[in-house]
Amino acid sequence: MDADSLLLSLELASGSGQGLSPDRRASLLTSLTLVKRDYRYDRVLFWGRILGLFADYYIAQGLSEDQLAPRKTLYSLNCMEWSLLPPATEEMTVQAAVVKGRFMGDPSHEYEHTELQKVNEGDKVFEEEVVVQVKEETRLVSVIDQIDKAVAVIPRGALFKTPFGPVHVNRTFEGLSLSEAKKLSSYFHFREPVELKNKTLLEKADLDPSLDFMDSLEHDIPKGSWSVQMERGRALVVLRSLLWPGLTFYHAPRTKNCGYIYVGTGEKNIDLPFML
Numbered sequence: 001m002d003a004d005s006l007l008l009s010l011e012l013a014s015g016s017g018q019g020l021s022p023d024r025r026a027s028l029l030t031s032l033t034l035v036k037r038d039y040r041y042d043r044v045l046f047w048g049r050i051l052g053l054f055a056d057y058y059i060a061q062g063l064s065e066d067q068l069a070p071r072k073t074l075y076s077l078n079c080m081e082w083s084l085l086p087p088a089t090e091e092m093t094v095q096a097a098v099v100k101g102r103f104m105g106d107p108s109h110e111y112e113h114t115e116l117q118k119v120n121e122g123d124k125v126f127e128e129e130v131v132v133q134v135k136e137e138t139r140l141v142s143v144i145d146q147i148d149k150a151v152a153v154i155p156r157g158a159l160f161k162t163p164f165g166p167v168h169v170n171r172t173f174e175g176l177s178l179s180e181a182k183k184l185s186s187y188f189h190f191r192e193p194v195e196l197k198n199k200t201l202l203e204k205a206d207l208d209p210s211l212d213f214m215d216s217l218e219h220d221i222p223k224g225s226w227s228v229q230m231e232r233g234r235a236l237v238v239l240r241s242l243l244w245p246g247l248t249f250y251h252a253p254r255t256k257n258c259g260y261i262y263v264g265t266g267e268k269n270i271d272l273p274f275m276l
Contacts, residue, residue, distance in 0.1 A: 001045060001046050002044075003029075003032040003033070003036065003043075006028060006029055006032070009250075010025065012252065012259075013248050024058075027079035027080050028058070028079050031082065032044050032060055035062065035082055039072065041072070043063040044063070045061045045071075045259075047261070047262060048246075048247075048264075049263045050140065050262075050264065050265070051265050053102050053103070053105060055105030055106070056105060057077065057103065057105070057140060058075065059073065059074070060075075066166040066168070067159050067168060068159075072084060073085045073141070073144055075107075085140065086141060088142055088145035092138050092141055092142045095132075095138055095142075096139040096142035098132070099111045099113065099139050101267075102267075103136060103139070103265070106136060107135070107136055107140065108137070109136040110133045110135055110136070111133065111134045111135075111136070112133055113131070113133075113134060114129055114130070114131055116129060147244050147262055147266075149189075150243060151243065151260075151262075152190035152191060152260060153189065153190060153217065154187070154188050154258075155176055155188075155258050156176070156180075156186050156211060157170055157173045158173050158256075158258060159214075160211060161210050161211075161213045167213070174254065175254045175255045175258070176251065176253055177254065182228065182237065183218075184218040184226060185216050185217070187216070187239065189216075189217065190214070191215075192214075193215050194215055195215045217239075222243075222272060222273045225272060226240070227240040235252060235253075237252075237253060238250050244268055244269070245264055245267075246264020247260060247261075247264070248260060248261055
């Protein structure tokens with residue numbers, strides 16, 4: 001959700017219980033304005049909150065003028081002081097994959113994981129138990145990256161792609177119609193396309209290259225991983241991810257008001273395919 005319209009966005013997402021206390025809201029309004037100014041971001045998004053056992057991580061992201069350029073991610077434990085996280089790497093994802101359970105709420109906390117590694121001694125090869133330590137900050141970076149790639153959502157038309165490549169906010173976007181807002185095909189993954197590149201020219205024939213340049217949610221696997229509901233007398237459409245419980249996207253049809261927020265434990269629902 002855009003930090004410039006934070007109070008309205010939190011109100012629209014409140015149906016999922018994604019609220020914040022008045023003092024936290026006031027702190028975010030002030031601190032995110034300063035983050036936008038100091039880091040010179042084009043836009044700042046309040047990404048959400050990852051719940052820890054002893055403290056919660058409040059997450060914000062800074063976007064450049066090109067909306068699909070790599071985002072800068074920051075975290076805070078008090079909604080006032082923000083620290084920049086390093087970019088996610090494949091190595092981080094592999095390291096964090098072995099860690100299970102809840103976050104602690106301490107970026108310097110180290111999880112210990114025992115794994116078997118092959119050791120060569122002359123002609124002999126044997127396995128030895130090695131204790132691997134993974135910092136919680138590394139896990140935080142990895143989880144945010146996974147959630148962004150899997151369930152960050154943008155409605156069709158909210159962004160447009162210029163003939164030269166960069167993606168900008170569509171200032172003429174006035175929201176989806178009520179009939180379009182009910183369709184999962186009207187929503188895209190807010191990231192660089194993956195599936196679109198594999199489509200044939202025939203499949204791309206009806207697509208508008210300036211608007212349909214991201215992957216649609218309707219082809220997500222497993223099928224049925226999104227819940228689409230109309231709320232507030234059909235004045236609000238809400239998408240909830242069943243794959244990453246806690247991710248809520250909202251859009252008020254025929255208005256520019258849209259965004260997403262994640263409030264959860266940072267744990268993926270790996271049992272979803274068996275639940276559908």
